[in-house]
Amino acid sequence: MESVKVLHCADLHLGAPFSSLPPGVAAERSNDLRRVFMRIVEMCKTDRVQLLLVSGDLFDSVHISDSLSDMVRNAFNSIPGTFVAIAPGNHDPAVFDSPYRNKESWPRNVFIFTDGLSYLDLSVMNVRLWGVGFTHVYQHQPLLISTGFTDTDMLNICVMHGDLVQTGGSSAYNPITAAMIADCGMDYLALGHVHKRSEILKAGSVFYAYPGSPEGLGFDEKGDRGVYMGEIARGVCDMRFYALNRREYVDIHIQATGLARQEIIQLIRDKLRTDKTRAVDDMIRINMTGDVTEDSYVSPEYVTVALADVFYVNINDQTRLDVHAESGGHDFTLRNIFVRKMLERIEKNPSDESLKLAMKLGLRAFTEKVAYTFRGI
Ligand SMILES: [Mn+2]
Numbered sequence: 585m586e587s588v589k590v591l592h593c594a595d596l597h598l599g600a601p602f603s604s605l606p607p608g609v610a611a612e613r614s615n616d617l618r619r620v621f622m623r624i625v626e627m628c629k630t631d632r633v634q635l636l637l638v639s640g641d642l643f644d645s646v647h648i649s650d651s652l653s654d655m656v657r658n659a660f661n662s663i664p665g666t667f668v669a670i671a672p673g674n675h676d677p678a679v680f681d682s683p684y685r686n687k688e689s690w691p692r693n694v695f696i697f698t699d700g701l702s703y704l705d706l707s708v709m710n711v712r713l714w715g716v717g718f719t720h721v722y723q724h725q726p727l728l729i730s731t732g733f734t735d736t737d738m739l740n741i742c743v744m745h746g747d748l749v750q751t752g753g754s755s756a757y758n759p760i761t762a763a764m765i766a767d768c769g770m771d772y773l774a775l776g777h778v779h780k781r782s783e784i785l786k787a788g789s790v791f792y793a794y795p796g797s798p799e800g801l802g803f804d805e806k807g808d809r810g811v812y813m814g815e816i817a818r819g820v821c822d823m824r825f826y827a828l829n830r831r832e833y834v835d836i837h838i839q840a841t842g843l844a845r846q847e848i849i850q851l852i853r854d855k856l857r858t859d860k861t862r863a864v865d866d867m868i869r870i871n872m873t874g875d876v877t878e879d880s881y882v883s884p885e886y887v888t889v890a891l892a893d894v895f896y897v898n899i900n901d902q903t904r905l906d907v908h909a910e911s912g913g914h915d916f917t918l919r920n921i922f923v924r925k926m927l928e929r930i931e932k933n934p935s936d937e938s939l940k941l942a943m944k945l946g947l948r949a950f951t952e953k954v955a956y957t958f959r960g961i
Pocket of ligand 1: 777
């Protein structure tokens with residue numbers, strides 16, 4: 585039997601707002617998602633991919649801009665030699681006003697699976713293409729069922745969004761067990777939903793995989809990200825992982841006890857050099873611990889300036905104020921009076937961490953705005 589050249593991607597989340605990031609960075613990240621999408625389309629062209637499988641969450645939400653949906657349609661239109669199969673996921677379910685429901689608006693080489701597991705035959709590549717889409721955010725009932733219609737000489741390839749669970753387990757996102765996969769009769773099951781990629785797995789005679797998100801969406805999505813591409817034939821799944829991500833999410837840990845601000849910045853720079861070489865492009869989170877003086881405090885504003893050549897730095901400040909290094913001095917400034925009074929209280933209750941935190945935030949309030957929520961008295 586002939587083989588078919590397949591590219592399997594999932595969880596692009598095009599249009600994700602990245603609302604926790606500063607506007608400029610968020611705009612860059614949105615571009616990164618578009619860019620990784622265009623790279624996938626380019627790969628279809630240059631590698632003569634016959635079948636592009638999109639296993640859900642192509643879009644971050646049902647409500648996407650016209651410019652984004654135009655971009656996606658035009659891109660698919662530019663690869664008429666590739667057949668595109670889309671299975672809507674929990675972020676972009678095929679609800680009644682979804683762009684997926686307007687099937688005439690999509691190029692002729694695109695097929696969107698919606699309600700209920702179904703198939704179409706692509707006789708030119710000898711494939712029976714299966715799929716099903718989310719039609720709501722939640723999908724408690726399994727969508728993968730064994731139909732009996734896979735008993736054919738054609739290759740059975742299936743695209744869907746779903747959650748791999750243990751036998752007897754449940755999920756609000758289309759629960760799938762290894763036993764269900766082994767029974768489904770497919771040659772390859774192209775999954776989406778889990779953003780961390782799996783290897784090419786096998787249950788019974790069925791190959792299956794999660795490619796993961798091809799561009800990380802947060803600090804819980806680290807490392808290389810990409811797609812699977814390769815040849816599928818009966819009993820053969822010769823797929824390789826291709827990393828496509830523009831940026832990586834990186835955590836750096838800094839023990840700052842006793843260090844001055846410039847020393848902390850230097851330590852961060854050293855770590856960026858040894859841990860990673862792409863700091864200019866990457867998303868860096870600095871997890872800072874230790875007992876530091878207020879003078880050593882590295883604020884988000886300070887680090888943004890001090891590490892202006894790094895694409896994005898987030899400070900996760902877990903430091904404690906080194907209260908004993910602070911002294912009120914003798915001048916009657918408001919700051920000194922505050923420090924002396926706080927030190928008195930801390931001396932009386934040395935184990936009360938909230939007093940130390942109050943002193944840390946109080947000192948900070950003398951130099952910058954501190955987020956404050958009034959909870960009444
Ligand atoms: Mn997703």
